[in-house]
Amino acid sequence: MSTATPPPLPRMDxxxxxxxxxxxxxxxxxxxxxxxxxEVYPGEVVAIVGDNGAGKSTLVKIxxxxxxxxxxxxxxxxxxxxxxDPTASRSLGIATVFQDLALCDNLDVxxxxxxxxxxxxxxxxxxxxxxxxxxxxxxxxxxxxxxxVPIAALSGGQRxxxxxxRSLIGDPRIVILDEPTAALGVAQTAxxxxxxxxxxxxxxxxxxxxxxxxxxxxxxxxxxxLRLGRNNGDFLAPDVGYEDIIxxxxxxxxxxxxxxxxxxxGPHPIRPTR
Amino acid sequence: MADRRRTPGSQxxxxxxxxxxxxxxxxxxxxxxxxxxxxxTGLSPATVSNIVKELSESxxxxxxxxxxxxxxxxxxxxxxTAGLVCGIHxxxxxxxxxxxxxxxxxxxxxxxxxxxxxxSDNEIRRVGMLVADMLESVSADRDELLAVxxxxxxxMDSASGMIARPGILxxxxxxxxxxxxxxxxxxxxxxxxxxxxxALAEHRLGALRGQGDAMFVExxxxxxxxxxxxxxxYRGASGSAGEFGHMVIIExxxxxxxxxxxxxxxxxxxxxxxxxxxxxxxGLKIGDVIVRAMAGxxxxxxxxxxxxxxxxxxxxxxxxxxDPERIVIGGHLARAGEMLLGPIRQVVDRxxxxxxxxxxxIVAGQLGPRAALVGxxxxxxxxVSAFPAGMSGTVxxxxxxx
Numbered sequence: 001m002s003t004a005t006p007p008p009l010p011r012m013d014x015x016x017x018x019x020x021x022x023x024x025x026x027x028x029x030x031x032x033x034x035x036x037x038x039e040v041y042p043g044e045v046v047a048i049v050g051d052n053g054a055g056k057s058t059l060v061k062i063x064x065x066x067x068x069x070x071x072x073x074x075x076x077x078x079x080x081x082x083x084x085d086p087t088a089s090r091s092l093g094i095a096t097v098f099q100d101l102a103l104c105d106n107l108d109v110x111x112x113x114x115x116x117x118x119x120x121x122x123x124x125x126x127x128x129x130x131x132x133x134x135x136x137x138x139x140x141x142x143x144x145x146x147x148x149v150p151i152a153a154l155s156g157g158q159r160x161x162x163x164x165x166r167s168l169i170g171d172p173r174i175v176i177l178d179e180p181t182a183a184l185g186v187a188q189t190a191x192x193x194x195x196x197x198x199x200x201x202x203x204x205x206x207x208x209x210x211x212x213x214x215x216x217x218x219x220x221x222x223x224x225x226l227r228l229g230r231n232n233g234d235f236l237a238p239d240v241g242y243e244d245i246i247x248x249x250x251x252x253x254x255x256x257x258x259x260x261x262x263x264x265x266g267p268h269p270i271r272p273t274r
Numbered sequence: 275m276a277d278r279r280r281t282p283g284s285q286x287x288x289x290x291x292x293x294x295x296x297x298x299x300x301x302x303x304x305x306x307x308x309x310x311x312x313x314x315t316g317l318s319p320a321t322v323s324n325i326v327k328e329l330s331e332s333x334x335x336x337x338x339x340x341x342x343x344x345x346x347x348x349x350x351x352x353x354x355t356a357g358l359v360c361g362i363h364x365x366x367x368x369x370x371x372x373x374x375x376x377x378x379x380x381x382x383x384x385x386x387x388x389x390x391x392x393x394s395d396n397e398i399r400r401v402g403m404l405v406a407d408m409l410e411s412v413s414a415d416r417d418e419l420l421a422v423x424x425x426x427x428x429x430m431d432s433a434s435g436m437i438a439r440p441g442i443l444x445x446x447x448x449x450x451x452x453x454x455x456x457x458x459x460x461x462x463x464x465x466x467x468x469x470x471x472x473a474l475a476e477h478r479l480g481a482l483r484g485q486g487d488a489m490f491v492e493x494x495x496x497x498x499x500x501x502x503x504x505x506x507x508y509r510g511a512s513g514s515a516g517e518f519g520h521m522v523i524i525e526x527x528x529x530x531x532x533x534x535x536x537x538x539x540x541x542x543x544x545x546x547x548x549x550x551x552x553x554x555x556x557g558l559k560i561g562d563v564i565v566r567a568m569a570g571x572x573x574x575x576x577x578x579x580x581x582x583x584x585x586x587x588x589x590x591x592x593x594x595x596x597d598p599e600r601i602v603i604g605g606h607l608a609r610a611g612e613m614l615l616g617p618i619r620q621v622v623d624r625x626x627x628x629x630x631x632x633x634x635x636i637v638a639g640q641l642g643p644r645a646a647l648v649g650x651x652x653x654x655x656x657x658v659s660a661f662p663a664g665m666s667g668t669v670x671x672x673x674x675x676x
Contacts, residue, residue, distance in 0.1 A: 041557070043562075044557060143302070143303055145303060145306050145307075145310035145313060145314060146309075146310050146313025146314060147313070148313055149310070149313070153342060185403070185407060186400055186403040186404045186407060187384055187404055187407040187408065187411075189386070190369075190384050190385065190386035190404070193386050193387050194385065194386060194387070197387060201561065201562075201565070213389075214388075214389050214392065214396060216389075217389030217390060217392075218367075218386070218387040218388050218389045218392075219387055221557045221559075222557070236556075236557070237390070238390065241391065242389075242391070
């Protein structure tokens with residue numbers, strides 16, 4: 001726990017860093033998301049789980065500014081905001097790590113970390129960038145053999161680490177991880193899960209999308225279930241078991257979330273037959 | 275660590291420091307190529323090459339041929355001629371795995387968070403893959419793994435080899451841990467309770483060195499203890515002695531996960547502390563409570579101090595009955611240091627104030643959260659010492675044990 005600068009304390013004010021209310025999105029006739037609610041507090045890991053086609057990735061893409069939402073509002077630190085494009089998302093303080101990582105295989109770790117944000121005054125400050133790269137990687141307790149090897153020479157877990165470290169360069173409030181452990185071995189998965197804990201300790205709000213229930217339950221504070229583009233449950237991780245989550249994902253139980261100030265009567269809860 | 279490029283002092287001290295740097299880097303990464311070593315340490319490739327050659331001749335490092343980015347490379351690992359042992363710690367929310375050589379030097383280590391109520395079959399399979407990965411990373415063969423020690427954070431029944439009390443590690447109940455793990459890991463396995471093993475580790479390498487009658491108390495999500503009598507672990511008739519956390523300290527108190535009412539663990543365990551803070555701060559973890567307390571948050575300081583007071587009551591009772599020389603406090607919550615230890619000491623001192631002999635010392639563990647893991651490695655090395663192959667490193671350890 002020897003970090004160069006003490007990390008900011010996770011603040012536990014009851015104001016969510018990010019709140020999405022009544023988000024809907026359709027692609028032509030396909031209604032991808034209907035009336036989605038999501039809140040992320042600082043220093044909290046929120047896992048979004050759901051079946052294929054449940055709308056997890058669409059939700060993330062709305063946050064990342066890839067697609068604008070059709071309806072609904074997004075609040076960032078209590079202020080209503082618009083996210084029309086990825087630049088807006090990033091300048092708000094939302095960092096997204098996509099499944100394919102979007103790293104440049106031929107560039108080394110430092111170049112990837114500072115790609116598009118090089119420290120240059122007026123020539124490139126390679127030493128400074130390398131120093132900062134090490135500092136960041138050390139704060140994440142990352143095991144990296146060298147920051148001057150091309151990405152192509154790194155393992156899957158190390159690449160994931162670089163991608164996550166890169167997202168932290170602008171000191172974002174919210175970090176979104178889309179399937180970070182999907183293509184990784186056991187040791188690398190362990191590394192990434194530890195990394196998520198580090199992010200949480202640093203006070204970032206983390207949105208984690210994963211299919212792996214064991215990973216989700218290991219690190220998440222709150223688990224949000226999407227089913228067919230709707231909210232189907234919002235659980236606190238300590239209070240919920242594996243079976244409850246699977247039941248919510250598959251639709252065996254319906255947890256239609258009451259809206260904060262319900263203007264419409266909510267759908268009837270359908271209880272499992274006994 | 276702060277400045278990896280500056281090399282002060284004379285030629286010899288410089289060379290000594292560089293050797294240290296290289297061994298440290300290899301230990302941290304498990305294994306590295308020489309080029310990567312040069313990158314991590316900031317030394318020139320020629321220096322790295324010289325030092326690696328020197329250290330592999332003296333038997334500290336070993337090298338093997340490998341490929342990196344399509345080029346030939348020298349892959350450097352710590353030498354493990356006498357074979358390897360593996361230590362594993364399954365806690366409620368945490369998994370730690372380490373490979374060590376016969377002298378208990380850790381060559382590769384991993385940790386990861388676990389789900390609540392994780393399933394034994396899943397986790398054993400995961401550990402099997404992880405151990406295979408780790409063996410590969412230190413370029414060792416499967417048959418170099420001589421023994422495995424497993425620490426389980428639940429009382430173990432010595433006759434059946436299963437968990438002795440339901441409700442504590444729910445995913446592991448009714449599992450013959452040793453047999454199941456042996457099938458997956460294909461090496462002899464020894465299993466013990468994590469607190470017993472922490473006590474063993476602190477006795478060999480930490481705060482209980484040279485202590486005959488002493489106790490290790492682990493305060494994490496739950497509370498457990500390992501008891502040393504005459505320098506040997508005391509296990510009781512059925513093997514589950516030391517269930518410190520399930521002493522009843524409030525009659526008809528809050529319900530414990532073991533099903534009893536008013537257990538110490540249900541009042542002062544890590545989960546109880548977090549639960550008690552829920553009205554103030556929902557969604558905290560034990561680590562957050564400690565960080566906040568250290569930053570001066572009064573509610574968290576108070577919660578930790580209260581836990582300490584309750585643990586102190588139980589410790590005072592134990593101290594009157596069993597009269598240990600020293601009680602070592604370890605586990606996650608012990609990271610709070612004097613915030614937890616102070617109240618414990620206060621209660622114990624007060625209740626033993628009239629005694630002629632001084633009350634037992636209450637000190638923090640030296641091995642931190644890794645104590646149980648180190649104990650598991652110790653258990654595995656003991657297991658190895660029955661084989662002729664791994665005798666070298668363990669003789670003096672056994673002598674030290676008495």
